[in-house]
């Protein structure tokens with residue numbers, strides 16, 4: 437008797453449910469969904485379409501990398517609360533448990549008239565519905581003097597990959613009592629509290645190994661997410677270490693010089709011993725290629741996450757204009773479920789439920805000092821509309837802050853297993 | 858061999874749907890498929906393995922226990938900003954559908 441492997445078992449199950457419940461399409465080709473980008477938005481969408489359609493929809497996920505390192509919790513890696521391996525995930529679960537076809541290649545272009553995606557290898561895949569969730573690209577020239585070459589000297593570490601390891605090495609190797617300069621991005625950008633959590637984690641690292649070090653933050657903004665909470669935490673845990681300078685105070689970053697490590701502003705020229713520069717951002721290039729952008733980002737229909745430019749294309753996550761939701765992994769995961777339900781409904785006639793969106797972002801300020809902000813949203817014709825929300829309060833007791841941190845660990849485990857298993 | 862498999866599947870399905878019908882009477886407006894759909898929102902935090910530190914497992918919970926716990930957040934009797942917000946927008950139909958689905962899920 438032939439040995440039934442897990443993979444062939446999944447195949448048999450899928451085939452028999454198709455034959456039982458979908459006799460009409462068993463004779464023709466299955467409807468095809470192609471998803472570009474296997475991150476928070478794309479992996480979730482691919483999984484839910486495949487899982488819930490039980491073989492009635494053919495799902496292909498085009499993702500350049502074999503391993504996805506989450507940007508979420510990469511700050512905790514900087515602060516030594518996680519090791520790098522623990523934030524890396526593979527796609528076996530999607531293939532084996534849900535029958536998603538994994539294609540590890542770059543999608544190089546989209547022909548929306550012919551409904552085809554061209555891959556780096558020259559192959560093409562056809563779709564009935566296309567999901568685009570490519571995350572962000574960086575606008576290097578938004579900071580005068582920054583460039584793709586400069587990213588190895590002043591890492592942005594704002595995309596998945598090895599940048600964050602580089603940054604950590606530079607933080608740990610910085611000279612005793614030196615100055616770390618950080619340039620956060622202008623709005624809108626992925627993960628609004630992210631740069632400030634990063635500052636907290638670098639300060640945490642310095643406090644242990646380089647306590648006389650200084651951190652200067654040259655912000656292109658005058659305020660930022662969870663500002664009161666971060667400022668309170670910095671004062672409490674890292675007194676005198678962090679100097680945050682608003683745009684109005686420094687008057688704008690005129691130029692940075694990666695060989696002298698100087699940052700020129702109206703206020704002063706700051707000299708760094710190590711630095712991180714996070715430039716302005718835009719939707720991943722493939723979205724522009726597909727023609728679903730309007731300027732830097734992609735407008736969507738709030739009820740379904742369909743592109744306003746093409747009803748057969750859905751744009752998820754950071755690349756979309758999902759106002760009033762922030763660009764976060766949680767948001768992308770939530771949007772993916774709305775899109776998956778809508779796509780399946782339009783391809784198989786399954787029930788389409790009223791869209792509901794949510795987001796919560798936790799940040800770690802210091803050991804056992806977690807803070808959070810979150811909101812619920814519904815779909816209005818012109819925007820994703822915030823219906824209720826909460827934010828941690830200043831002066832909260834340490835037990836609550838510890839519980840909040842523990843929740844974030846639970847969430848990380850939850851969202852990554854939701855995406856990948 | 859295959860027809861036997863189909864036969865047993867049908868029997869199991871019938872038993873299963875009878876069970877659902879029985880619970881349906883007790884839980885006003887409860888719909889298994891709606892509960893499954895809604896649970897997508899929960900699993901972003903509630904790991905299906907229940908192993909996630911800081912966030913308890915919610916699958917396999919008895920319907921009455923589940924409803925009691927959700928209502929405690931909804932009425933703000935129990936304090937947790939995240940869960941109060943989650944419970945805030947769940948109406949009776951949503952709570953009952955989730956109760957039905959989660960009680961039948963490992």
Ligand SMILES: Cc1cc2nc3c(=O)[nH]c(=O)nc-3n(C[C@H](O)[C@H](O)[C@H](O)COP(=O)(O)OP(=O)(O)OC[C@H]3O[C@@H](n4cnc5c(N)ncnc54)[C@H](O)[C@@H]3O)c2cc1C
Nearest residue numbers: 473475476477500507508543570571627753754764765766
């Ligand atoms: C430091 C930091 C901390 C963060 N912390 C949090 C947090 O605590 N909570 C939270 O919710 N969010 C957090 N975020 C934000 C979160 O990482 C993003 O919002 C989220 O990943 C967006 O999901 P996405 O699907 O839009 O893009 P991504 O997750 O970036 O996925 C895009 C994927 O598409 C692939 N891709 C792109 N173009 C192509 C192509 N042409 N062909 C093939 N593959 C392609 C990429 O390889 C990538 O894997 C953080 C971000 C940063 C930088």
